[in-house]
Amino acid sequence: MRIVIRADASISIGTGHIMRCLTLSEQLIARQYEVIFICRDHQGNMIDFIRNKGYQVFVLKKSDLTENQEDGYLSWLGAEWDTDAQQTIEYLNQIKGIDWVIVDHYAIDWRWEERVLSYRRPTQLMVIDDLANRRHTCHILLDQNLSLNSTRYRQLLPDSTTTYLGPTYALLRDExxxxxxxxxxxxxxxxxxxxxxxxxxxxxxxxxxxxxxxxxxxxxxxxxxxxxxxxxxxxxxxxxxxxxxxxxxxxxxxxxxxxxxxxxxxxxxxxxxxxxxxxxxxxxxxxxxxxxxxxxxxxxxxxxxxxxxxxxxxxxxxxxxxxxxxxxxxxxxxxxxxxxxxxxxGDYQGPSVIIDRMASLKKGDDINV
CATH class of the missing domain: 3.40.50.2000 (Glycogen Phosphorylase B;)
Structure with a gap:
């Protein structure tokens, strides 16, 4: 499989999203899959760090937009959602044979996801999230956090989405x-x-x-x-x-x-x-x-x-x-x-069961929204 990951790091965002994506990437590489990153050139980005790990990184240019506290997480994208989606699609079109796009970004929701999926069929999409504060259109969703509300994604996902919820699926490094x-x-x-x-x-x-x-x-x-x-x-x-x-x-x-x-x-x-x-x-x-x-x-x-x-x-x-x-x-x-x-x-499963599911899903399966 060939997998593209859309995630960012910055002074505001921190490094956690990239680090957990790299942890998942190591598991994917161990199965002989190819992983490519798409990241925006924010201040405090980890683009060189990712490249030094041996991954190819496509860079979205630095935006002139300034962070607005009133926009919350939306400003973390560094661009309007549709602009980011279109710029991502332009890179995706340069990469042949993409099986999965993985998104780990608090500023991305169902609008971005549907735009990318409509341009990149039969690519499938996985979301890593832990906010449960917006809708998603995806084939798989991973939320590794512990929550006292076990139904918090019920109204936010298509019925066909496979979910992996809780720390038993946490993205932890082999060490x-x-x-x-x-x-x-x-x-x-x-x-x-x-x-x-x-x-x-x-x-x-x-x-x-x-x-x-x-x-x-x-x-x-x-x-x-x-x-x-x-x-x-x-x-x-x-x-x-x-x-x-x-x-x-x-x-x-x-x-x-x-x-x-x-x-x-x-x-x-x-x-x-x-x-x-x-x-x-x-x-x-x-x-x-x-x-x-x-x-x-x-x-x-x-x-x-x-x-x-x-x-x-x-x-x-x-x-x-x-x-x-x-x-x-x-x-x-x-x-x-x-x-x-x-x-x-508890009974730790880790990312292995998620990767098994990614491999088993037939390429091009539609999401029943």
Missing amino acids: FIHTHKKVGARNGTIKNITVFYGGTDLTGETLKVVRALSELPLDQIGIRVIVGPNNPRRLKIKEICRLLSNYKIEDYVSNMAELMLQTDLFIGAGGSTTWERCMLGVPSITTVIADNQKEITEAVEHYGATWNLGECSKVDETTIIQAVRYAVTHPLEVYKMSMRCLDVI
């Missing part, structure tokens, strides 16, 4: 799948803490946490702080960490699964790393740093698999200090959280 087999019982004692808020951290949560931790008597606890390359406060964070002997700061790590396995408490955001943490039974303290993280974090909190501090605008250093102090002094509660993380993942 997490393999490391999952090594997970043993934790006793709840905290000897190592990892802090990571993604590659950008525009709201400054990493700096907030580092300052909070420096106020606690944690000399006997190893603290690893991972600062993404686009973090605007990275120099200040490094300055503080260098003064503390038990702190280790890193710009990037390539062995996150191994580090999580060694971590007794993870402090971070409620994004895609949630499922990586749950896969390895890592207890966590979570801050919601984006609207699309609120529902997932509340659902995980409901199952007792994280301590949710709430939205970042309401979280201060005192809140973090109280949460960490409680974790350090209540090992039994930390242990229980670890067990609940593993329960959330």
Whole structure:
């Protein structure tokens, strides 16, 4: 099969959409399928990163449109939806024998999807989403997030769409799948803490946490702080960490699964790393740093698999200090959280069943809208 992925990264969007698409791509490549990306040249894009992974990338030119907060996710596309669709179609027409188009973008909905499908029959379309806030026209939909509302896509999809819902289908890299087999019982004692808020951290949560931790008597606890390359406060964070002997700061790590396995408490955001943490039974303290993280974090909190501090605008250093102090002094509660993380993942299926479905669907099947 030949698959084209339409996804973006930017300062506003972050890196999560591209990273999970790359995870899926690795699984597709392992089956000898071909994967091609189409990305817009936003500020903070990952086009070179994708190319360095060996993938061909078609680039949609940078738009003159500026982000408008009132437009919400729509402004993340960097163009009007019909313009983006037409530009994508022009590239699709240059690629022969496309079997699937995969879309992972909060600014794309049924209008874009129907436009692309009408121009590229008999290509089929898969959507990766976790908002459930707009209609889609697609053959497959994947939402890997945990939700307390199991019917939230009922009115948003054609009856013929195959859905894969929940973290049992989470797009996790092989390192997490393999490391999952090594997970043993934790006793709840905290000897190592990892802090990571993604590659950008525009709201400054990493700096907030580092300052909070420096106020606690944690000399006997190893603290690893991972600062993404686009973090605007990275120099200040490094300055503080260098003064503390038990702190280790890193710009990037390539062995996150191994580090999580060694971590007794993870402090971070409620994004895609949630499922990586749950896969390895890592207890966590979570801050919601984006609207699309609120529902997932509340659902995980409901199952007792994280301590949710709430939205970042309401979280201060005192809140973090109280949460960490409680974790350090209540090992039994930390242990229980670890067990609940593993329960959330359940019988992990991963992307393999989705790829099986992609391969089994007859090319050109119509969607019954």
